[in-house]
Amino acid sequence: MLKQFFIICSGADTDILEACSKGEQNKYAGIGATVFFTALMATLAASYALYTVFNNAFSAIFFGIVWGLLIFNLDRYIVSTIKKTGHFVDEVIQASPRILLAIIIAIVISKPLELKIFEKEINQVLLEEKNQLTLNNKAQIAEQYNPSIDALKKNITKLEQEIDSKETEVNELYNTYIAEAEGTAGTKRVGKGPVYKEKRDKHDALLAELQLLKKEHKEKIKTAELNIAQLQKNYQTQVDSTQPIINNFDGLMARVNALNKLPWLPSLFIFLLFLAIETSPILAKLLAPKGAYDLRLEDQEDMIKTNVTQNKKQRALMLQTDSNINDRIYTDIENDDALYKHKHQTTKELMQLQANAFLKNQTKVL
CATH class of the missing domain: 1.10.287 (Helix Hairpins)
Incomplete structure (x- = not known):
């Protein structure tokens, strides 16, 4: 049950993953666990940071949970959108914006926890x-x-x-x-x-x-x-x-400024720790070889892509064929003398009726 929950957290396709080996499932369960616990740490960090601002536990916890869910969704999206292509350079280029976003998230998560860890020292500076x-x-x-x-x-x-x-x-x-x-x-x-x-x-x-x-x-x-x-x-x-x-x-800004006056090395280690936690799912997918899940996912996507391409091409051919047939039909009709005589007679009668109606209206006016 817990393994299934972590697999869902990883953003992997559970239907495809069920057909893969236990090792492949465990790999994505580990990635999902990292995503989940990162979101949990983000919730705690945001709750503490907001508590220093609002000084209200209920508001801090509520907005902390909202922030944790946001980080969870972002991490899950980042991990699930990295595709294994088999070319490491292409994968790094593909993952570079996501790594940058992970660095930003790590900074946001680590800073409030640093404020809590070094609270006594910060209080001394503030005093x-x-x-x-x-x-x-x-x-x-x-x-x-x-x-x-x-x-x-x-x-x-x-x-x-x-x-x-x-x-x-x-x-x-x-x-x-x-x-x-x-x-x-x-x-x-x-x-x-x-x-x-x-x-x-x-x-x-x-x-x-x-x-x-x-x-x-x-x-x-x-x-x-x-x-x-x-x-x-x-x-x-x-x-x-x-x-x-x-x-x-x-307040929060005063504590951040006080933290910056403390020795920078401990803060750097804490930031590096959260950076490692935040980027570990991405690095795990980049460094891991192309597995059964990636092959099955690629096969499914290629199948859908091929099907869509075929359908699109067939619709284009049907449209072209239908247009050619219509052109031939209307060309044959254009050359039909009987149809021409019938339409000529009908038009002549219609114009006579219009002329008689116009004469009748003019006579009434006079």
Whole structure:
């Protein structure tokens, strides 16, 4: 039962193959098994590839089965249409387009399986790429907000420096009038004299300015800090909203590109394996000697071809003969005087009837 199924998969004519030896049947059963398992591998490969695209198991399996059936039909067609002519060069020329198609199919089948086999390595490459994309994304977004944030920070620094400068000036005046009171500087007279009062008033006036300056700058600094906080919040919001796009950067094309960044030798061996599997039925038919099945098939095709050629030639001869007979018949009729006189009389009577009818119609009109 299984052998019969594989023979059907090979595309061979089962009626002809039944009359052949067991060895010939086993050869085509092996070819059919290769075709079947190649289609099975294509189904698995396509299902995985489509799962990475749709992220839905049912859709991936359904379209994977459709793809597997398509590959099965193509392989079966390729193998069944190679005819053994007995001339190796002619057979190679005949099979060259099919071999090219088999190479394309092998590439299509092997690539998704490579993605699955090297999944862990591909995930590592994708992780590094995602991390780099995250850093690049943050840097690009930061370029939109950093100039405004830096300007606000510089403004805050400037305001704080003005306060510090004013505080330094106030502290210097404070030390001056204290030294005057203690007699360690200025007039060097101990006590609170006119000079002390003058310096104290100047300090108090500057202290009042400092307090007013602190109040005004504090409000400005607070406003600037709120603006900085809002800009930083907007920056983080934009980073958070774009991060899912980077996290989902693991589709089919991204994985193929990541696979290309891995060492090429393992991928080459996997491709060669599937290429060997895909082309093995074709090579088997090319390298195998002309067997009983090929002879019987050629005999059947020659029989049909001969029969069609004979029928076509017979129909042409019958047509030519019939035409010659008709020509002779009509030539004899043309030379018959009795037929001529009869047709002459009939035509004359018909023309008289037409003339009478025309006269009658004209009389009615008048």
